[in-house]
Amino acid sequence: MVKTLYDKLWESHVVHSEEDGTALLYVDRHLVHEVTSPQAFEALKLAGRKVWRTDSVVATADHNTPTTDWQLGIDGIVDPTSKLQVKTLDDNIRSFGAKAYFPFLDPRQGIVHVIGPENGATLPGMTVVCGDSHTSTHGAFACLAFGIGTSEVEHVLATQCLLSRKSRSMLVQVDGALSRGVTAKDIVLALIGRIGTAGGTGYAIEYAGSAIRALSMEGRMTVCNMTIEAGARCGMVAVDDTTIEYLRGRPFAPQGELWDRAVAQWRALESDPGAKFDRVVTLDAREIKPQVTWGTSPEMVVAIDERVPDPDREKDATRREGMARALEYMGLAPNTLMGAIRIDKVFIGSCTNSRIEDLRAAAAVVKGRRVASSVKLALVVPGSGQVKRQAEREGLDRVFREAGFEWREPGCSMCLAMNADRLEPGERCASTSNRNFEGRQGTGGRTHLVSPEMAAAAAVAGHFVDVRRQWR
C-alpha cells in the first residue's frame, strides 16, 4: 500500500490503539523548557511518579532568559518570577535527570527549537514533542513533531507516550525557484495568507516540491515552524541529501557503523509515489513576493508592493469586524501602501528566524549601511550560543554593530517578550518572529512579521521596503 510520510511516521510509533481510533503514540524526544514544565514536574512529584525515560529529555531555559548582562549570572534576571521559573527548571532537571541540559548561561543554551537540531538531538523518524506550539519546527527533519500542553508534558514524562488521534493529511506543493530576496519565511506567510490560520486545523502538512527541496535545513525549519500558524500542529519535509549532510557529525547524531545504518533507514522517510492526501495546496514559488503582515493574525498578510486591505470590501461580517479591529489596534488606515509604513523597532530572532543562515542573510542587507535614525532599537538575538559564536567567527556581529544594531545573548527574547525585551504601547516593529497577535511583543505593541532580509532592509530605510531592490 502506498503511504504518505505522515502515515509512516504515525504507524511506526503506535504502541496501542483504542477502538475509537485513539492511539497511544510513543515519544522519542521530549524537549523541555522552563515555562510549560514546572506544573508537570510538580504533579509528577505529588503522584510519586518517575520519569519513564530520562535519556529522551533535552532541556533548556529560553523564554525568560535575559539577552543582556550575562556577566551578572542568575542575578541578571531582574524579575523574581522569571528567576524562580529558571531556577525551578534547574531543580527539576537535577532531581529527575535528562539526556542533555543546557541551562541559562551555558555556552550551548538557546531556543529549544534551535538547539535540538543543531546538536543532532532531533533525528529523522523521531516523534518530537515539547510544551511549545513551535515544536512543528522539527518536522523539517522528517519527524512527527508537535506542541503539547503541560498535562501532556506530564503524561510523556510519566509514560513516554501520548494519547493522540491521527490527523488528515495535506500536501503543500511548492514548485519553481524563489526570486532573490524571497525566502522560506515568505513561502510560509504566503501559504497562511492563502489557507488562513485555521486552514490547516485537523491536518498534518507535508511540504514538497522543487522550492522546498531547494531550501536549506534552516529554511525548511522556518517553514515547518510556522505550520502551527496555519492551524496544523505538525508540518514535515521528507529526508534528502540536505537533511543527511546537515546531521553528519552533530554531537548526538549516530556515528560510524550506526550512522550508515541510520542513513539507510532515514532514506525511506518520504511519501511513496502516488500517495494520496486529503487536501493538496499548490504554490508557485516564482509568484511569491516578500510578505509583510498588516494585522493581528498571521493570515492578515500581503506582499510588500500591495496596500493595507479595506474592511469595507469584505463581505463576511465577522471577518470585516475583525479586520477593522485589527487596523485600529495596528494604527493603520485602509489602502495605505505597505512601503509607507514606518517602524520604531526591529527584531531579528526567534525560533522562526534566528539561525546562522538567517543572520547571514540579514547581515548581507545591512552591510555597509546604517540603521535609520528614526528607528529606536534594532536587535539581533541569535537562536543559540552556538549560532552566536558561529556568527562572530564570520564577523556578522561586527556588521550588525557597525550598522547600529544591538548584538544580544541568545533566547526567545522579543518574540513573546517574557523577558525585558519588548515593545512599548503603540510602538511598531518589523519582526522576524511568528506571531503578530495583540500584545504579543509587549502590551499595545504592533508587530509586522517579515523575513530577516525584509527586517534588515526596514531597519535601514526606517519603513518597509522591497528588499528585492537591494539586489538590483
Added chain:
Amino acid sequence: MEKFTVHTGLVAPLDRANVDTDAIIPKQFLKSIKRSGFGPNLFDAWRYRDAGVPGMDNAKRPLNPDFVLNQARFRGATILLARTNFGCGSSREHAPWALLDFGFRAVIAPSFGEIFFNNAFKNGLLPIVLAEGEVDALFHDVAAFPGFRLSIDLDRQTVAAADGAKIMRFEIDPFRKYCLLTGLDEIGLTLRHADEIRAFEARRRAEQPWLFG
C-alpha cells in the same frame, strides 16, 4: 481532573474570530509555577484599562466597561460562546486554567485551535464544536434574551436552551467523553499498558539504537 456530566449555566458571548491564547492569558502571567490563580487575568488586556503585570491587586484595577465579561448581565457566566478558531496560537495550558479559574466549564465555538482543544479536555473544560449557523443563532439568542442559559449534557452529547426550546447535538471522541464523564487520571490509564510500552521500546531500541542512550 474534575468530572463533567451535566452543566447548566449563563452564557457569555465573545464575538471575535481567532481569539488566541496570548489574548486569553498574556505571557507576563505565565511565569507562575502553579496551575491556579489565573482567573483574574483572563483576557487581561481586553478586560482592564491599565497594563497588567503579575502581583497587582486586580480588584483595584480600572475595568474596561465595554468588555463583555465586565457587563453585569454576564456576571457568573459559566459557558463561553465564541467564534471560529478559538484558542489558536501558543500551547500554553494556562489558557484553559485561566478560563476554569474564572468559572467557565465549557466553550462553544465553530472550531478551536487544536492544542487548546486538547488541553481543555485534560482539565475538565469542555470545548464544544457546533455548526457555524448554530453558533450564529446562539449569539442572537444571547443578545436577545438577558439571562440566556444553556444546558449541556455530555452523556447525551446535547446543548439545549434552558427552556428546552432548542436542542443541538455535538460530536466528541468516545475516549475523551469517557475520561471527562469519569474524571479519570489519563496517566493511570496509560500505565495499564506499561508492558506494551516496554515491549515497543525494546523493539525500537534493537532496530534504531541511536534513538536511545
